[in-house]
Amino acid sequence: MLRVLVTGGAGYIGSHTVRELQRAGYQVTVLDNLSRGHRAVAEVLSGVEFVWGDTADGELVRVLLRSRGIKAVLHFAALSLVGESVADPALYYRNNVAGGLALLEAVREAGVPYFIFSSSAAVYGEPTQIPIEEDHSLAPFNPYGATKLAFEEALRWYGEAYGMKFVALRYFNAAGADPEGLMGEDHRPETHLVPAVMEAALGRRDAVTIFGTDYPTPDGTCIRDYIHVTDLAAAHVLALKALADGHPSRVYNLGNERGASVREVVETARRVTGREIPVLEGPRRAGDPAVLVASSRRIKEELGWRPRYGDLETIIRTAWEWRLGHPRGYDSSRF
Ligand SMILES: NC(=O)c1ccc[n+]([C@@H]2O[C@H](COP(=O)([O-])OP(=O)(O)OC[C@H]3O[C@@H](n4cnc5c(N)ncnc54)[C@H](O)[C@@H]3O)[C@@H](O)[C@H]2O)c1
Numbered sequence: 094m095l096r097v098l099v100t101g102g103a104g105y106i107g108s109h110t111v112r113e114l115q116r117a118g119y120q121v122t123v124l125d126n127l128s129r130g131h132r133a134v135a136e137v138l139s140g141v142e143f144v145w146g147d148t149a150d151g152e153l154v155r156v157l158l159r160s161r162g163i164k165a166v167l168h169f170a171a172l173s174l175v176g177e178s179v180a181d182p183a184l185y186y187r188n189n190v191a192g193g194l195a196l197l198e199a200v201r202e203a204g205v206p207y208f209i210f211s212s213s214a215a216v217y218g219e220p221t222q223i224p225i226e227e228d229h230s231l232a233p234f235n236p237y238g239a240t241k242l243a244f245e246e247a248l249r250w251y252g253e254a255y256g257m258k259f260v261a262l263r264y265f266n267a268a269g270a271d272p273e274g275l276m277g278e279d280h281r282p283e284t285h286l287v288p289a290v291m292e293a294a295l296g297r298r299d300a301v302t303i304f305g306t307d308y309p310t311p312d313g314t315c316i317r318d319y320i321h322v323t324d325l326a327a328a329h330v331l332a333l334k335a336l337a338d339g340h341p342s343r344v345y346n347l348g349n350e351r352g353a354s355v356r357e358v359v360e361t362a363r364r365v366t367g368r369e370i371p372v373l374e375g376p377r378r379a380g381d382p383a384v385l386v387a388s389s390r391r392i393k394e395e396l397g398w399r400p401r402y403g404d405l406e407t408i409i410r411t412a413w414e415w416r417l418g419h420p421r422g423y424d425s426s427r428f
Pocket of ligand 1 (some may be wrong): 100101102103105107124125126127128129130131146147148149168169170171172173188192211212213214263265266267268280309385428
């Protein structure tokens with residue numbers, strides 16, 4: 094049974110992917126510094142080794158890779174708040190680029206052959222075509238997106254020079270929760286729309302603010318491509334298997350190829366939860382494109398990826414079910 098290292102596995106997407114890896118028969122070691130993740134994740138995921146440490150700690154990573162016989166690294170660990178990255182780019186370059194490169198260096202030295210990277214739609218910047226294909230121009234307009242692109246480029250050059258094979262997955266908007274109810278989404282602060290809507294439905298947030306109602310979209314609010322976190326997680330397992338089967342290094346988008354506006358998300362959540370969900374209308378946020386929708390044709394054709402939980406109602410229902418059981422997020426888990 095292969096053992097893999099998952100950085101950031103105490104976070105939202107990382108923890109869901111650990112679950113999918115377990116289901117597929119992999120053994121998993123998680124490396125997380127808990128700067129944004131949750132210790133409680135270690136309690137709900139049995140059979141996983143959790144190591145609390147930083148990707149920047151090259152010595153620790155080298156020891157882990159060698160002593161555990163790690164065959165692949167899935168790298169989720171990153172800071173990912175756009176506003177925070179604009180206010181403090183140094184923090185983002187240090188953590189996402191320098192910290193990532195320390196990891197990559199240890200991976201190279203240990204001769205680990207496969208690497209999967211959590212990239213982002215933020216590498217594209219303002220889209221010039223919808224849906225966005227992988228060969229769309231790359232022009233991130235915030236430091237967060239720039240750090241993701243910088244790491245993708247490092248991966249490409251390392252791969253060419255040292256023979257390591259990689260897949261970079263450019264996620265659109267991850268949302269929803271484990272359909273079995275083990276894990277969910279709990280960022281602090283919560284800037285993502287779906288969990289913010291859940292908090293408002295529970296009365297734990299006064300209202301959801303809609304940033305901009307005058308976009309050139311049918312209802313004036315921004316359109317995004319929401320993808321269920323378990324579908325995202327499954328794509329990582331496919332990518333890992335493809336690399337092991339000799340598939341070349343590749344970049345893939347991951348979205349549902351369908352857009353939903355902010356108002357649609359709120360309306361769907363009202364229907365699913367049966368709750369009020371108060372809304373405030375605010376001005377646009379700088380740097381928010383009107384529409385971001387992925388083409389996921391490449392990963393469907395090349396790896397056979399098929400979303401199982403693609404419709405918005407299922408995404409919101411799973412998020413709601415987890416939140417109902419965990420009204421204060423992981424703080425209210427029984428651990
Ligand atoms: N959530 C989304 O919609 C989305 C979209 C596109 C890309 N991504 C990317 O996916 C990845 C996971 O996102 P998420 O929403 O699960 O975030 P998250 O904050 O829930 O998880 C990130 C985890 O990484 C850990 N971490 C951060 N820096 C670390 C370091 N230097 N060393 C060790 N651990 C560290 C944090 O403690 C946290 O547990 C990130 O790389 C993010 O940029 C997320």
